[in-house]
Amino acid sequence: MSTLYLSHPAGRAHLTPTGHPEQVARLAAIETALAGPDFSTLIRAEAPLADAGEVLRCHTPQHLEAVRRALPETGKVALDADTFMSPGSWEAALRAIGGAEAAVDAVLGGQAANAFLAMRPPGHHAERDRAMGFCLFGTVSIAAKYALDHHGLSRVAVVDFDVHHGNGTQDLLWNEPRAMFVSSHQMPLYPGTGRAGEVGAHGQIVNLPLVAGSGSAEMRAAWQGGLSRLRDFAPELVLVSAGFDAHRADPLAGLDWDEADFVWITRAICDLADECCAGRVVSCLEGGYDLDALGRSVAAHIAVLMERAR
Numbered sequence: 632m633s634t635l636y637l638s639h640p641a642g643r644a645h646l647t648p649t650g651h652p653e654q655v656a657r658l659a660a661i662e663t664a665l666a667g668p669d670f671s672t673l674i675r676a677e678a679p680l681a682d683a684g685e686v687l688r689c690h691t692p693q694h695l696e697a698v699r700r701a702l703p704e705t706g707k708v709a710l711d712a713d714t715f716m717s718p719g720s721w722e723a724a725l726r727a728i729g730g731a732e733a734a735v736d737a738v739l740g741g742q743a744a745n746a747f748l749a750m751r752p753p754g755h756h757a758e759r760d761r762a763m764g765f766c767l768f769g770t771v772s773i774a775a776k777y778a779l780d781h782h783g784l785s786r787v788a789v790v791d792f793d794v795h796h797g798n799g800t801q802d803l804l805w806n807e808p809r810a811m812f813v814s815s816h817q818m819p820l821y822p823g824t825g826r827a828g829e830v831g832a833h834g835q836i837v838n839l840p841l842v843a844g845s846g847s848a849e850m851r852a853a854w855q856g857g858l859s860r861l862r863d864f865a866p867e868l869v870l871v872s873a874g875f876d877a878h879r880a881d882p883l884a885g886l887d888w889d890e891a892d893f894v895w896i897t898r899a900i901c902d903l904a905d906e907c908c909a910g911r912v913v914s915c916l917e918g919g920y921d922l923d924a925l926g927r928s929v930a931a932h933i934a935v936l937m938e939r940a941r
Contacts, residue, residue: 635743637730639678644719652920653765664926678730688776689803694760731774734913744940745912753917755797772803788866793874793917794884796825808833813857815839846887875919875928890931897935
């Protein structure tokens with residue numbers, strides 16, 4: 632088996648205003664970084680289109696309809712100061728969900744050892760009834776609920792190392808005892824959530840806030856505790872919200888990570904998955920807004936997944 636890589640051209644049809652950090656060029660930077668021979672053994676596939684009803688695994692019907700109604704016929708529409716939709720956004724968001732669920736199917740079904748989904752818009756800020764932070768729907772949370780309810784798993788972990796707290800994932804999984812959510816993030820920083828005392832309805836949420844300027848040592852120390860909690864939880868599948876905006880070159884934050892840190896956290900996640908669930912990891916793109924750093928960091932992340940898939 633090898634690593635499954637899912638994407639779709641629809642991800643480039645979700646348009647944001649000129650100068651917006653969450654831009655089409657992010658996917659192009661990733662594709663360029665993965666074009667070399669080191670990535671020739673990736674299983675490349677197109678993300679399928681999810682049925683809109685999959686959104687209801689986590690979001691309210693009112694939210695689904697609000698996003699559907701906001702879809703413009705031409706141009707762009709702002710849902711808030713940061714979050715935009717264009718005519719291609721609906722398909723892009725549903726293919727992100729469909730890709731995440733297809734990755735879950737492939738990894739649980741033994742067709743791939745692990746998987747990475749490169750789609751946009753990202754998802755981890757979307758709350759139950761609110762699009763925000765560049766995100767329309769909670770892609771990874773929906774995939775977690777899909778694994779639990781469609782595949783009948785008992786315990787799923789969601790690991791988030793994006794520099795911004797996944798407030799949406801926390802909101803969508805707050806009352807779900809079968810899902811543990813562990814997040815590291817810079818604090819204070821948008822969206823202002825993610826304090827250590829935010830633990831979920833069942834104590835299954837673990838927040839690891841990091842201060843601006845902190846780097847490898849602080850991140851690794853924090854994650855040792857988070858990983859210990861995950862081992863005790865013993866997940867049957869690990870889902871990753873893979874944001875690469877903790878990189879020191881990123882314009883939207885102030886942590887001091889580099890590619891070696893993304894290698895370390897990816898290996899640590901894979902070690903956990905090897906111990907608990909036969910290496911089953913599904914990783915989904917979230918943030919990362921310096922294009923060069925994004926390409927290098929995603930390549931480093933996927934290289935570790937491929938190494939573990941051999």
